[in-house]
Amino acid sequence: MKAFVFPGQGAQFVGMGKDLYETSPLAKEMFEKANEILGFRITDLMFEGTDEDLRQTKVTQPAIFLHSVILAKTMGADFQPNMVAGHSLGEFSALVAANALSFEDGLKLVYKRALAMQKACEMNPSTMAAVLALADEKVEEICASITDEVVVPANYNCPGQIVISGSDKGIDKACELLLAAGAKRALKLKVGGAFHSPLMEPAKVELSEAINSTEFATPICPVYQNVSTIAETDPTTIKANLIAQLTAPVKWTQSVEHMVADGATEFIELGPGSVLQGLVKKIAKDIVTSGKQ
Structure with missing residues (x-):
């Protein structure tokens, strides 16, 4: 059984997504749509920006989300997940890839999350x-x-x-x-603030309103969420876990263990870097891992 996993903040690199943009008409269309939604050319920062540009939370989060989701969408019929999961921010990528959330709504929520987290970091x-x-x-x-x-x-x-x-x-x-x-x-760590802690409460309040007013659908496969670590398919539960995630720990070890127990034999990482492949190997050393970026 195939598990597709999506990375979180820290996986970004200058040039991410550029090959996709240049070789896939669908990718180009989705990246341009993202530039339009965000109101600035995030593609310029992703393809030719500096490390410092990409380290800004308001750029990092949508950039990683876009790279991951567009990779999944350009796979077409090859994207046949039995289950999905994402690390922190990657959970949004997983939900869009699994059709629980539209691309546009997913991007808007990720951008709102990034801005709210940045604001919370500046407060403390x-x-x-x-x-x-x-x-x-x-x-x-x-x-x-x-x-x-x-x-x-x-x-x-x-x-x-x-x-x-x-x-x-x-x-x-x-x-x-x-x-x-x-x-x-x-x-x-060189991070903007205390993510996944009670200090993110102001961001949680802001994001919960946006998540609750966004339409979620039943995903095409179970999503193993950071908060519950088990297979979720109910849109109401998925929303509640997504809100709780901002101040709760990312239980990646436990999520991977549950995916393996539920039959996952192969983990495929979609998005920048290969951090999750390394973590999966440390959690379940006999599992086959691969990635696309």
């Missing part, structure tokens, strides 16, 4: 850190022990790799404690 100085080689339970315990600052597990990426999220002071304090507890590394 906050960040994230990658923690390597420490048990999930220990990371959770240390985060919970810090009560005077916000710090929570944000991404369960694979066994031995968790990303934590919170206030600047909270992350500094947690990194110190995690290293003392035996973590191989506790490394602050």
